[in-house]
Amino acid sequence: MTKRPIRFYQVGSFAVGNRLLSDAERTVQSDPQRSNSIDSGHRACQGCGEALGARYALDAAMRAANNQLVAVNATGCLEVFSTPYPETSWRIPWLHSLFGNAPAVATGVAAALRVKGRSDVRVVSQGGDGSTVDIGFGSLSGMFERNDDVLYICYDNEGYMNTGVQRSAATPPAARTATTDVVGPQPGNTFGQGKDLPRIAMAHDIPYVATATVADLHDLEAKVERAMSFRGARYLHVLVPCPLGWGSASNETIHIARLAKECGLFPVFEAEYGTVTAVSKIRRPVPVEEYLKLQKRFAHLFGKNPHPEMVTHLQEIANRNIERYGLLDADESPAARHAEVES
Amino acid sequence: MFQVRIHGRGGQGVVTAAEILSVAAFDEGRQAQAFPSFGSERTGAPVVSYCRIDDREIRTREPVMAPDAVIVQDVTLINQVDLFAGLSPVGYVLINTSRSFEELGLAELFLRFPRPHLVTCPATEIALEHVGRPLPNAALLGAFASLTGQITLDAVKKAITDHFAGAVGERNAAAAAAAFDAVVHQEEELSRADAD
Amino acid sequence: MLTQIEGSRAIAETVALCRPEVVCAYPISPQTHIIEAVGVMVKEGRLAPCEFINVESEFAAMSVALGASAAGARAYTATASQGLLFMMEAVYNAAGLGLPVVMTLANRAIGAPINIWNDHSDAMAVRDSGWIQLFAETNQEAADLHVQAFRLAEELSVPVMVCMDGFILTHAVEGVDLLDQATVDAFLPPYDPRQVLDPANPVSIGAMVGPEAFQEVRYLAHLRQLDALHRIPAIAEEFFGATGRRSGGLVHSYRTEDADTIVVAMGSVLGTIKDAVDIRRDAGERIGVVGITSFRPFPAQAVRAALAGASQVVVLEKAFSIGHGGVLATDISMALQGSGCVVREVVAGLGGRPITRLSLEKLFYKAAQGELEELLFLDLEVDVVERERERMRLERRSGPSAENVLRDLGARSEGPGR
Numbered sequence: 001m002t003k004r005p006i007r008f009y010q011v012g013s014f015a016v017g018n019r020l021l022s023d024a025e026r027t028v029q030s031d032p033q034r035s036n037s038i039d040s041g042h043r044a045c046q047g048c049g050e051a052l053g054a055r056y057a058l059d060a061a062m063r064a065a066n067n068q069l070v071a072v073n074a075t076g077c078l079e080v081f082s083t084p085y086p087e088t089s090w091r092i093p094w095l096h097s098l099f100g101n102a103p104a105v106a107t108g109v110a111a112a113l114r115v116k117g118r119s120d121v122r123v124v125s126q127g128g129d130g131s132t133v134d135i136g137f138g139s140l141s142g143m144f145e146r147n148d149d150v151l152y153i154c155y156d157n158e159g160y161m162n163t164g165v166q167r168s169a170a171t172p173p174a175a176r177t178a179t180t181d182v183v184g185p186q187p188g189n190t191f192g193q194g195k196d197l198p199r200i201a202m203a204h205d206i207p208y209v210a211t212a213t214v215a216d217l218h219d220l221e222a223k224v225e226r227a228m229s230f231r232g233a234r235y236l237h238v239l240v241p242c243p244l245g246w247g248s249a250s251n252e253t254i255h256i257a258r259l260a261k262e263c264g265l266f267p268v269f270e271a272e273y274g275t276v277t278a279v280s281k282i283r284r285p286v287p288v289e290e291y292l293k294l295q296k297r298f299a300h301l302f303g304k305n306p307h308p309e310m311v312t313h314l315q316e317i318a319n320r321n322i323e324r325y326g327l328l329d330a331d332e333s334p335a336a337r338h339a340e341v342e343s
Numbered sequence: 344m345f346q347v348r349i350h351g352r353g354g355q356g357v358v359t360a361a362e363i364l365s366v367a368a369f370d371e372g373r374q375a376q377a378f379p380s381f382g383s384e385r386t387g388a389p390v391v392s393y394c395r396i397d398d399r400e401i402r403t404r405e406p407v408m409a410p411d412a413v414i415v416q417d418v419t420l421i422n423q424v425d426l427f428a429g430l431s432p433v434g435y436v437l438i439n440t441s442r443s444f445e446e447l448g449l450a451e452l453f454l455r456f457p458r459p460h461l462v463t464c465p466a467t468e469i470a471l472e473h474v475g476r477p478l479p480n481a482a483l484l485g486a487f488a489s490l491t492g493q494i495t496l497d498a499v500k501k502a503i504t505d506h507f508a509g510a511v512g513e514r515n516a517a518a519a520a521a522a523f524d525a526v527v528h529q530e531e532e533l534s535r536a537d538a539d
Numbered sequence: 540m541l542t543q544i545e546g547s548r549a550i551a552e553t554v555a556l557c558r559p560e561v562v563c564a565y566p567i568s569p570q571t572h573i574i575e576a577v578g579v580m581v582k583e584g585r586l587a588p589c590e591f592i593n594v595e596s597e598f599a600a601m602s603v604a605l606g607a608s609a610a611g612a613r614a615y616t617a618t619a620s621q622g623l624l625f626m627m628e629a630v631y632n633a634a635g636l637g638l639p640v641v642m643t644l645a646n647r648a649i650g651a652p653i654n655i656w657n658d659h660s661d662a663m664a665v666r667d668s669g670w671i672q673l674f675a676e677t678n679q680e681a682a683d684l685h686v687q688a689f690r691l692a693e694e695l696s697v698p699v700m701v702c703m704d705g706f707i708l709t710h711a712v713e714g715v716d717l718l719d720q721a722t723v724d725a726f727l728p729p730y731d732p733r734q735v736l737d738p739a740n741p742v743s744i745g746a747m748v749g750p751e752a753f754q755e756v757r758y759l760a761h762l763r764q765l766d767a768l769h770r771i772p773a774i775a776e777e778f779f780g781a782t783g784r785r786s787g788g789l790v791h792s793y794r795t796e797d798a799d800t801i802v803v804a805m806g807s808v809l810g811t812i813k814d815a816v817d818i819r820r821d822a823g824e825r826i827g828v829v830g831i832t833s834f835r836p837f838p839a840q841a842v843r844a845a846l847a848g849a850s851q852v853v854v855l856e857k858a859f860s861i862g863h864g865g866v867l868a869t870d871i872s873m874a875l876q877g878s879g880c881v882v883r884e885v886v887a888g889l890g891g892r893p894i895t896r897l898s899l900e901k902l903f904y905k906a907a908q909g910e911l912e913e914l915l916f917l918d919l920e921v922d923v924v925e926r927e928r929e930r931m932r933l934e935r936r937s938g939p940s941a942e943n944v945l946r947d948l949g950a951r952s953e954g955p956g957r
Contacts, residue, residue: 070736072606073745083746093736095609096745097632101602104594108561108606108614109736111590115560115612121738139602142595362545362712369543369714378711402810404707405895 047250049240074127247296264318351416485519551576634669639692656891683786795827
């Protein structure tokens with residue numbers, strides 16, 4: 001029988017304001033002096049992963065930047081729910097231009113600050129997966145190539161949610177969206193090769209690339225802080241479940257994000273200058289079903305007319321991620337566990 | 344107003360020739376306008392450039408339809424392009440060649456234009472000799488100065504050295520001077536032949 | 540200092556004197572020489588402090604410019620034709636956000652079919668965007684307009700584009716009196732933004748505006764352009780005081796005092812028109828020309844005043860609205876409503892077709908005879924058009940029209956026996 005290490009979760013837990021932690025180890029959010037960059041009163045849905053992620057990311061960025069920060073926002077959910085006319089929930093300088101140009105606009109802001117001798121003021125550019133992976137892809141790549149001093153954060157809810165849940169290049173295979181409906185011989189999104197933005201970002205050899213989820217908010221903050229310690233182009237890809245678009249319960253957002261990581265479909269890692277430097281290993285491996293079954297967008301894989309072959313296909317994708325990034329120790333890999341069960 | 348049209352191929356410095364000509368005229372206190380018949384960059388394609396010289400403000404922007412002088416930088420354009428279209432009956436023709444008008448099949452020009460206004464100049468050879476590259480434009484400008492008297496050789500040389508820095512400029516200016524002399528010589532021969 | 544210089548270079552030198560802080564551009568004929576020259580100046584340190592950014596598309600160029608402007612920097616870019624269309628979303632965005640970006644538009648035809656030569660279709664495509672559009676007649680005016688443009692843009696918080704004919708002006712070498720730094724500095728103070736991204740005073744810029752307020756926001760933009768109708772002549776007057784040169788303003792008139800027929804046009808063709816007007820005047824015709832410098836805002840009042848007394852107005856323009864007619868002509872007609880003046884539209888020079896003085900002389904003669912049709916396409920090759928129409932009538936699969944026309948023209952130029 002293989003030995004399994006027992007981990008204590010109390011210190012270093014996911015809890016935001018853990019009283020057992022020293023101040024230095026607590027989250028920015030637990031600090032009453034946090035900047036509240038995006039303040040309460042915004043109009044996000046109940047359980048919105050993006051609102052959660054943005055709040056953590058921006059306050060962490062503000063602290064790292066000594067509160068000298070400008071945010072550029074692409075069109076999308078975050079922009080819309082944070083600035084419901086005539087109000088704004090932003091307490092920091094904030095600019096929204098267009099859907100496809102947030103990286104380029106941020107380049108301009110950074111250039112202006114530099115030319116005015118205010119390089120102490122840092123720039124964050126942010127958008128959803130639609131603006132980042134599709135329509136703004138060109139300008140993102142341009143910003144990366146020039147190594148402009150911008151931290152770009154992609155809040156990935158795997159679809160164009162604000163316009164009614166349409167498919168983006170980040171939508172996972174098999175998922176139901178309004179433009180990949182569960183009809184016909186191949187219900188849901190096609191099984192293409194995907195568009196792996198974190199890897200594409202790494203291919204640009206920029207100083208820092210990382211992925212994170214809203215299940216581990218300490219980790220998210222730490223990655224923002226790490227990103228802010230670099231100058232040049234940096235990219236952070238955050239998985240943010242969308243209860244509306246994913247058809248999940250609004251109180252399960254964090255749980256679902258954790259399952260995305262733990263089943264291997266969303267690898268969590270860091271990279272610098274094109275090479276992976278750290279990986280967040282899977283703690284408790286789970287089959288993809290556990291993750292998929294909580295979301296109505298995958299309901300057609302199960303139930304009365306199930307598609308077990310699609311589930312298998314998704315598991316294969318997860319397995320490939322696990323292998324590619326080393327998300328499990330050798331004896332913990334699905335293959336090893338399978339072998340163990342057999343013996 | 345004196346209007347010049349320069350014909351050549353892309354890469355031969357046709358556009359630069361018009362520009363330098365205009366600068367030379369400007370340096371002598373004239374008004375001058377130079378522009379190319381525009382196109383995408385393409386070596387070898389027929390190119391035309393224009394230069395207008397006047398003492399009054401030059402307002403018109405049309406291509407030179409009725410030139411007072413035509414410069415031909417590349418004889419392979421003969422029979423490909425209507426090089427002498429609109430040329431004034433007392434216009435000048437300057438052709439970059441070491442052959443004669445007759446050998447080029449252009450003897451008919453003698454019937455249309457004053458003979459002393461028609462000269463050839465082996466500008467490519469002169470350029471090779473002085474500059475080491477077969478770019479005839481600078482030499483042709485020296486020849487033009489001699490032929491038409493619209494600008495002085497000194498102005499041409501200064502405009503050339505202002506445009507091309509260092510030794511390259513000096514050598515091109517020398518080529519212009521050599522071409523200037525060659526035309527002077529040719530005109531002398533012509534008038535001697537005429538007198539016979 | 541009076542210099543014999545290529546138009547693009549004159550623009551680059553003048554823009555540099557305006558102390559832009561962020562310059563970004565994507566190359567497109569015929570603007571390339573402008574941006575290259577500015578780039579060299581920045582790289583050599585002659586233009587400093589300035590960030591020169593090579594962007595990956597025109598859309599990025601305008602986006603970078605507006606981002607820089609929002610952060611308080613004086614921003615500049617340049618484009619033409621297809622590039623303008625590619626950045627169109629951002630062009631509207633800059634105007635809507637009230638960011639005083641200055642842009643050179645090296646007027647070039649819009650495809651398809653692809654055409655790199657001059658006409659005004661690109662400027663016309665964005666005439667409703669809220670940008671101020673100024674048209675230069677000469678390279679001197681083009682250079683001078685840039686100085687005035689920064690001043691105007693920053694005063695009003697309205698972006699300004701200086702339109703200059705691609706190739707015809709950009710690539711023409713002619714005398715331009717370049718200003719000196721002291722004169723420009725005295726005329727153009729540092730950019731003092733109305734709104735700026737500043738951590739010390741955070742603001743949100745670019746929020747959604749719903750039906751409750753959008754109409755008002757748009758109307759405010761309109762009022763700013765109407766303000767420009769006053770500021771443009773005032774700034775031009777101030778410029779005259781500083782330099783002794785009359786550049787800019789709303790409209791220029793030439794020999795219109797007793798004119799029966801007045802030609803109206805924009806841009807470099809005005810030079811050729813003036814030569815033709817002089818010749819017709821010598822022949823006894825009472826003809827003059829009005830050049831429109833400020834196309835947007837459209838100076839209806841100044842136009843009416845300049846054209847008062849003419850019984851016939853001939854609008855000659857390098858653009859048209861397909862299926863309708865002239866663009867400038869429509870604006871002029873509207874301005875002349877109720878005046879009793881006859882307006883004739885002439886579309887000329889599309890895609891860089893040369894407009895010759897001779898053609899203009901014939902046109903003006905025809906106009907003087909009262910024989911000008913309502914809408915005329917100058918120097919149109921009617922037989923070529925007819926041949927293509929016939930081709931299309933005879934055969935469904937008639938092929939791409941443009942290629943057919945080119946083939947016809949090619950066959951014609953080859954002619955028999957060549």
